[in-house]
Structure formats: C-alpha cells, structure tokens
Amino acid sequence: MPTATFTGTCPECETDLTVPPIVQGETLSCPECMLTLRVEEVQEGRLSLQMVEVQLRDWGQ
Numbered sequence: 125m126p127t128a129t130f131t132g133t134c135p136e137c138e139t140d141l142t143v144p145p146i147v148q149g150e151t152l153s154c155p156e157c158m159l160t161l162r163v164e165e166v167q168e169g170r171l172s173l174q175m176v177e178v179q180l181r182d183w184g185q
C-alpha cells in the first residue's frame with residue numbers, strides 16, 4: 125500500500141516531519157525551527173533534507 129505522505133527529519137532541530145509527497149529540489153519549512161529545507165533525495169518515502177541559506181535581499185528593514 126503506497127504511503128500518502130513522506131517523512132523526514134529536520135537536520136537542524138531533528139523534528140520528525142511528515143509532508144505531502146514532494147519531489148527532489150522542492151523546499152519546505154520546518155514548523156519547529158522555521159528553517160527552509162530543500163529536498164536532496166527521496167527514497168521510498170524518506171526525505172533527505174538539507175538546510176537552505178536564505179538570502180533576503182532588498183527586504184532589509
């Protein structure tokens with residue numbers, strides 16, 4: 125039976141994340157630490173997540 129969600133672990137705060145199926149290269153936000161995470165790899169419903177350095181240009185102040 126196929127899983128309807130993917131799971132992963134936040135590399136920063138180690139929160140277990142459950143998300144709708146997404147594909148490699150997409151990003152999501154960790155609800156705990158609010159970091160932006162990018163999907164590096166999807167393997168059998170498990171996500172490899174990597175922190176994205178978000179540069180907020182022209183949005184200062």
Ligand SMILES: [Zn+2]
Nearest residue numbers: 134137154157
């Ligand atoms: Zn987190």
